[in-house]
Amino acid sequence: MTKAGVLSSKKILVSGGTGFVGSATVRALAEKYPDCAVTVLDRSSPHPEHALPDKTACHQVDITSAEEVSKVLQVVKPDIVVHTAGIVPTLPDRFGRGREREVWKVNVEGTRNMLNAAKEAGVTGFIYTSTCCVTTDDLSLPYPNINEAWPTSPHSLIYGESKAAAEALVLQASSSSMATCSLRPSVLCGPGDYQLVPSIHACIAKYETPFVIGDGLNLWDVTYVTNIADAHILAAENLMTTRTAAGESFFIQNNEPITFRDFCLAIWTHFGHTPPFEVRIPEGLAYLAGLACESVTWVTGGTTTLSRGSVRDACAVRYASGNKAKEILGYEARIGIEEGIRLSCEDYARRLGVELPIKTIKKQ
Template identity: 65%
Template sequence: MTLPDVLITGGCGFVGAAIARAIAEKHPECRITIIDINPPGPIHQVPSQASFIKVDITSKTQVEEAISKTRSAIVIHSAGIVPVLAERFGRRMQSTVWKINVEGTRNMLDVSKRMGVKAFVFTSSCCVLIDDMRLSYRNVTEEWPTSQSSLIYGESKAAAEALVLQASCAEMPTCSLRPSVLTGPGDYQLLPAIHACIAKGETPWVVGDGLNYWDITLVENIADAHVLAAENLVSTEKTAAGEAFFIQNNEPMTFRDFCLAIWRNFGHIPPFTVHIPRSLAWLTGLVAECYTWFTGTPTTLSRGSVNDACHMRYASGEKARRILGYEARFGLEEGIRLSCEDYARRIGIKLPDAPGIRIGQSMNTKRW
């Protein structure tokens, strides 16, 4: 099929730029417009066929001007703000996160519908569910309720997703994709934080038993899912309309093993392993929270971060496979290596050779 013109919000960011590249790869004839508050930079490469307009999605006037100018048939709304780790378990950024993630989404929906956009794909997050720190999540499905989130990011994404799904109609069908934790070339949060543990001497320490499984996804696979969703919503069937989908590599692994794989790519193996009992870590997190309450400073250690580190976090990919036809194009082992290679280039070091892996050649060679 031929994909109509697409407008991508946040298209200069980690996920948005990957979506633009995936569209350009599969639909080279498609006219792509990127709107973002920042212009394209060197880390997140955008395709040459994409045009850029500087837009703040919290300004309805700017959104109206951009959509009026481009008259794009499809909007892929990936713009949003993810609190940094030190702010993830607190409330200091609540108004900012809500303004961008919820009110910005409301602006995009309202203007898109009024301007005759034909399909709307929303980049949500698995955090609409897993940001409820009370529970573990094993092989969860889209039928699980999303109303119990206890963190500002998950709350904002759940509220925005509800707006998107409620707006779905015959004139402008919508759907929502819920990526898991992401990595890939251009990763600016997860991989750098894990790599930094080497220099800090933190790699031997494990909170809990280290056996909690997580979903981790290569950003290129998330981008592929967005293309499939857009194709579905402009097809005759529109089976994705009004639906939410968990998107991941469908290769759950323990978060400890994920960290070990990253450190191994940088030539580091922890010299020993020490397990910190979850109860002790939880108590330490409580003390850290009390300290930050008095001082007003952020912390990376809290009861929430301990629960997050110890809980199960993986979902079923059956609905996305059945309705969107989504399967991960790139395997997780390859994705970790490519992510580490990219980060090593950015910080100016060379990775040691990886035995048994031919760098640059896909181990999962399925293509479109």
């Protein structure tokens, strides 16, 4: 069987399949392999912003329950598991430890449950949706053009810590009977995005768009969601054929680094907004202001957008080499960053019930 058709007639289970990345992966599988049987396992039922193909079988299961997970996998007996389920803390929770127990339970213990159930069910390929944060959530360092040889960070933000621990479980489980690999997307955008574009768009109403923290030249790399979906399919094809990806991790991104400021400006422009002026705030001063805001919210019990963590995040340099993913998986981004930003803004505008300026809409 050729690599191109290797997933035909296979049974594929996608955990977290009603979520942002999971649903995009299910749609991509249905498009490329309409004859494969896709099952979704998720604690949430399907919802409109993350639509699933009509023929998708869904099981409402919490991955923190080993018994529930095992029961479904024994019934489905999938050939391949794509494990996208997990908790991504919201921005107010990202820099604290308030949800540490919950995040660890879902991201680490839930992954352990998925791995154990997969082994028992005779799964032959297991793909884990990790994150670049396994490395970059240590905010004390810049990450310019890093590769997979960079160490993960055992002590960073709770999200990165939990995903690094889960990824280690996955890669250690790779064997001749069940090959595993891990994909590390950078920050994501695309249809159904509920964090990145919405939070940047919200700066317009808060009158925050003129303010530039630091020099504004720090490079990020963003992943459009259908590109990470493509990468999941390529990984599955590899594990079913050459297995050169077995036991390996891969950074997945658009491979088009862009300054964080330019990324924000592009989003605001699509919504017809241009900052009327710019005020540059030195990173050190912003850091002190973030500390002050944290102190106020600690006293009042409220939440703050500005914190020491958010300042470091906004000034971070984080982009990786895509060479390993290209050489082993054959991955290249199909949707470029410019088109990805446009499509993301159009989708978010639809959800908001607003119309974008005509000039930002590409004619078909």
